[in-house]
Amino acid sequence: MLAELTHTLTYRYDAPISLGDHRLCLQPRGHGHQRLLEHQLIVSPKPSHLHALVAASGDEIQRIRFQGTTDHLCIEARSKVETQAAAPLEECFNPLNPPLPYPRGHLNPDLHGALEGWLPNGQHDPSAIALAQDALMGGNQQTLPFLRQLMATIQDRVKYTERHLGPAWPAGRTLRERVGSCRDLAMLMVECCRSVGLPARFTSGYQLTDPAPDDYDLHAWAEIYLPGAGWRGFDPSSGSEISERYIVLASSSKPELTAAVSGDFKGPPNTISTLNWTIKAKVSGSRPEGMAIKHTHAA
Numbered sequence: 001m002l003a004e005l006t007h008t009l010t011y012r013y014d015a016p017i018s019l020g021d022h023r024l025c026l027q028p029r030g031h032g033h034q035r036l037l038e039h040q041l042i043v044s045p046k047p048s049h050l051h052a053l054v055a056a057s058g059d060e061i062q063r064i065r066f067q068g069t070t071d072h073l074c075i076e077a078r079s080k081v082e083t084q085a086a087a088p089l090e091e092c093f094n095p096l097n098p099p100l101p102y103p104r105g106h107l108n109p110d111l112h113g114a115l116e117g118w119l120p121n122g123q124h125d126p127s128a129i130a131l132a133q134d135a136l137m138g139g140n141q142q143t144l145p146f147l148r149q150l151m152a153t154i155q156d157r158v159k160y161t162e163r164h165l166g167p168a169w170p171a172g173r174t175l176r177e178r179v180g181s182c183r184d185l186a187m188l189m190v191e192c193c194r195s196v197g198l199p200a201r202f203t204s205g206y207q208l209t210d211p212a213p214d215d216y217d218l219h220a221w222a223e224i225y226l227p228g229a230g231w232r233g234f235d236p237s238s239g240s241e242i243s244e245r246y247i248v249l250a251s252s253s254k255p256e257l258t259a260a261v262s263g264d265f266k267g268p269p270n271t272i273s274t275l276n277w278t279i280k281a282k283v284s285g286s287r288p289e290g291m292a293i294k295h296t297h298a299a
Helices: 110-114 126-138 142-159 169-176 182-195
Strands: 001-026 033-045 051-055 062-065 071-085 200-207 221-224 230-235 246-252 263-264 273-284 296-297
Touching: 062 169, 062 296, 071 246, 126 142, 126 169, 142 182, 142 230, 169 182, 182 200, 182 221, 182 230, 221 246, 230 246
Parallel strands: 033 296
Antiparallel strands: 001 062, 001 071, 001 263, 001 273, 033 071, 051 062, 200 221, 200 246, 221 230
């Protein structure tokens, strides 16, 4: 699938302000099951400095700095991405998918950080452990049945709802409220998977539904590391493995590190700021032969 994306965010301030450093997660991932063919970043006012860096997750993000004052910040990311379906998970395991709980000692040490619980001492939320154990028994302690049972159980116990503001809730709150946004359900699945030995991380990006809505929004899901298959995406909001209609922007053990735009500003007391955003997508077949990969930045 070939997708052309335009993601625009416009911040307005009712008084002149000074923009602090900003961190942008607006460049689609360029490896794995998707290829970044073009990417253009347009920022107003013009940054005094911009540089790209590779985050701990392997995703590329941008850092920008500003000088002077302004009453607005407009960021537009234009991307062209090609996606492809991943190999069926049943074909990735030989001969059977790994039994659970998966022993930590069998994992590459690089993955150990994706096993930590959200509590300050690294322990897992007791309510998430209980939910994972229910799914584990329902899945006969096999990895793929467990993941499918876990998503079905989450959908049975938590009602999906849109929530545009605020950080992702911890697993305990989502289960207590019995309602949650896509990012709340993603964090619940991450916590449950970690409690049975499966490395997991939070992922932000786009889900290009069919038929298309008038405007898209950012979406969140979980990526689970499966020995023999690598990092694979699962969407507890839809109850299934992700398809080629999902496009990854960023992933991290900490959801706040996947925010599309993060930064601050300084201005007069009680300065009011507003944010408007649009996400447009055009989906077509596959990439024309010979298309070059191109990266540009403009202001």
